[in-house]
Structures are given as structure tokens and as C-alpha cells.
Amino acid sequence: MKYITSILVFLLVIISACDPPIDVSRPGDKLSGYVTHIDSILYMNGGYYSISIYNADSTNPFNRVPVRTDSLNLTRRDWLFETPFTMEGVPSGRYYIAATWSTYPKIPNEIPLVLGTHGCDTNSNCSNHKMVVYPNHEGKFRNLFAWTDPAKRLY
Secondary structure, three states, X not given: OHHHHXXXXXXXXXXXXXXXXXXXXXXXHEEEEEEEEOOOOOOOOOEEEEEEEEEOOOOOHXXXXXXXXXXXXXXXXXXXXXXXXXXXXXXXXXXXXXXXXXXXXXXXXXXXXXXXXXXXXXXXXXXXXXXXXXOXXXXXXXXXXXXXXXXXXXX
């Protein structure tokens, strides 16, 4: 009986080692990074700062309604606003990421003002926006620079 118990325990250890547990907070559907706003005056009337993801497979993606938009709570660091963001549950697809300004109260099907994009930051003449594919198992931060002034919008 002692040998049978030992063999069963050994088999259980071998079987459990074959399939590691799935981490529920894996980086596959999580978008994280920092938005650094390069000017220091906040505009708080009529809107709020946000992070948006746009479908990279559409034409003129930044002139369309984003797939998803989450608000940002800007954090001052020295003379700039450097704000961490995390967007969980990003659906499978190919995306462009932008720091945006959304109106408040929220308007259905609103196209927010783009203040900076991942890969081009605040360069309005840039067309080499970095595309991010999800699920994303790299787990890298996606950092970008943006304006705080909505009048300096890119799109």
C-alpha cells in the first residue's frame, strides 16, 4: 500500500508539471504604459484626457471612432505630467494607440482629439505609427508623448 501511494503521488507531480496553471493577469490582453504630456497647462473645461485604441486595419483610423477609450488621471512629475495607464481586456486585433482628449459629457460615437500617438508622438507629419497586435504576449510598456493643449491636436 505504501508503494502504491508513493507511485500515485509521483504520477500526480508529473502530470501537474506538464500543464502549468494559467495566469489570469497575463500580458496577452493587457495594454500598459505611460503618457508623458510635454506641456504643463491642463485644460479641464469640457473634456478629459484619455487613452484610445484604434483599428489599424481601417483607412484613416484616427478619424474614426476608437475601439476603446479609457480616461486618464494625469499625474505631475516635476514640470511634466507623466501618467501610467493600464487597459485590460483588449480584444484580439491590430491597433494604433493614441493619447486623446474626449468631450464631457460623453457623446455617443465621438471621435476624440488625438494629442499624441505611439510611434509618432506629437509629430503631425508622421505616418509611421507603431502598430500593436493583440493578444500581445511580449508584455512591453507602450509609452508615448502627447500635448495637453487640445488646440495642438494631430487629428
